[in-house]
Amino acid sequence: MTAVLSPATTRPAITRDQLVADLRAIGVQPGQTLLVHASLRRIGWVEGGAPAVVAALLEVLGEDGTLVAGAGTPENSITSRAFRAEISGFTKAQNDEFRRAMPAFDRDHTPTSVGAVAEAVRTAPGAVRSAHPQSSFSAVGRQARFLMAGHQLDCHLGEKSPLGKLYDAGASVLLLGVGYQACTAFHLAEYRYTRQPPRRTYYCVVLSKGKRRWRMYRDVVLDDSEFDVIGKTLEDEKAVPSRTVGGADSRLISLRNAVDFANNWMREHRWNPGRMRGPDLSNAG
Numbered sequence: 362m363t364a365v366l367s368p369a370t371t372r373p374a375i376t377r378d379q380l381v382a383d384l385r386a387i388g389v390q391p392g393q394t395l396l397v398h399a400s401l402r403r404i405g406w407v408e409g410g411a412p413a414v415v416a417a418l419l420e421v422l423g424e425d426g427t428l429v430a431g432a433g434t435p436e437n438s439i440t441s442r443a444f445r446a447e448i449s450g451f452t453k454a455q456n457d458e459f460r461r462a463m464p465a466f467d468r469d470h471t472p473t474s475v476g477a478v479a480e481a482v483r484t485a486p487g488a489v490r491s492a493h494p495q496s497s498f499s500a501v502g503r504q505a506r507f508l509m510a511g512h513q514l515d516c517h518l519g520e521k522s523p524l525g526k527l528y529d530a531g532a533s534v535l536l537l538g539v540g541y542q543a544c545t546a547f548h549l550a551e552y553r554y555t556r557q558p559p560r561r562t563y564y565c566v567v568l569s570k571g572k573r574r575w576r577m578y579r580d581v582v583l584d585d586s587e588f589d590v591i592g593k594t595l596e597d598e599k600a601v602p603s604r605t606v607g608g609a610d611s612r613l614i615s616l617r618n619a620v621d622f623a624n625n626w627m628r629e630h631r632w633n634p635g636r637m638r639g640p641d642l643s644n645a646g
Contacts, residue, residue: 377417395418397478400537403608428482433474433495438495495565532616538607554624598622
């Protein structure tokens with residue numbers, strides 16, 4: 362059988378079978394609950410695209426496993442970095458027009474903007490999505506419905522989000538061609554490292570009963586500016602399995618270990634009244 366070639370090179374395209382072998386080699390196992398963050402571009406030209414990556418992950422996890430991915434939608438929020446970047450330099454009239462045109466979140470239909478693999482998880486047969494209008498997740502597999510239930514509006518990525526359940530379930534995190542800044546699990550530590558983590562107000566627009574409605578709520582400040590430092594420090598102190606999956610440098614870590622390590626790091630280095638600085642609000646999502 363003739364190998365399919367990447368359109369950009371003379372190298373054979375990456376196949377689902379190759380991905381399955383690489384995922385098993387890095388330590389993904391049947392029955393795992395796995396939170397994946399992936400860059401399709403870094404993986405390389407995959408025969409079948411992002412759906413083939415998801416199919417390979419599900420094949421390795423097996424019928425008892427569960428695959429989870431972020432399904433966030435910052436485009437519907439006027440308090441997100443994405444919004445602030447988009448309106449930079451706008452006049453008031455342009456700002457107002459932009460807000461009126463912002464897409465309202467619809468749990469069943471709004472695509473995620475966090476990558477092709479994440480979108481392929483969201484649209485996979487049997488996928489379940491959590492209800493948060495900005496920081497939702499999607500899941501496929503045995504525990505999908507349980508993990509996605511009860512995602513509270515005032516809890517982007519804390520105890521009442523899928524991350525809290527993933528921590529309790531002993532899930533693993535696969536960084537597939539992405540760095541630690543993409544490691545959403547570290548955000549759970551932002552809810553835990555102090556009894557009263559800094560909070561802020563969030564606004565987003567949702568579709569409710571066919572109408573656009575603005576929702577306001579308060580939640581913890583989310584600041585990922587130090588996640589690469591936390592991740593590299595974690596690697597210096599712990600054994601983190603890593604290898605190439607497809608063409609992507611990848612890492613597999615225990616979600617619980619990642620959160621606990623980040624929690625301890627933040628206690629030492631982040632906001633502490635009278636001693637340390639607070640999170641950088643310019644980095645808040």
